[in-house]
Amino acid sequence: PHIIFLLPTSIILFLFLYTSPGSTPIDFILSEFEAILLWAALAFFLYKIEDIxxxxxxxxxxxxxxxxxxxxxxxxxxxxxxxxxxxxxxxxxxxxxxxxxxxxxxxxxxxxxxxxxxxx
Incomplete structure (x- = not known):
């Protein structure tokens, strides 16, 4: 269940670092903070719903x-x-x-x- 959040986030982080030379993971977190929170909320929501x-x-x-x-x-x-x-x-x-x-x-x-x- 945690893989729902961790795998896509890791891939997106890799692609961000690949396409933004000189950037760090901290830059990714700072520039994409709202998207990360939304992604985490969605992953948590999907993880908790038992009716799906x-x-x-x-x-x-x-x-x-x-x-x-x-x-x-x-x-x-x-x-x-x-x-x-x-x-x-x-x-x-x-x-x-x-x-x-x-x-x-x-x-x-x-x-x-x-x-x-x-x-x-």
Missing amino acids: KLERTHTPYFWLGFGSYFLATIIWQPSKTDGVLCDPDSLAQGHALWHLLGAVSMWCFYKYFRTEVDNY
Whole structure:
């Protein structure tokens, strides 16, 4: 149950530190304080509700969606202006790949949430 809060928060912290060179975890907490409180309240709320009995099948769609979104986030930084993947004359565009991977991840998450079964 604590993993509901800790795993996504750790991933977001990693991505913040990756995309903000020179930042520290304290900078993350200070700049995202309200979002962290909201996330913690939501995780606590979902943890305490016993009436929620939704089951999802962890098909490859969840992991494909997670992987493509994670990869898109990593590609995002070098594809910014003056980045390694920012070359307007190249056929391989980092920004286009970022959009493509984001779309793939949303489709995969859609397919994953379609496996949800209500067990009331």
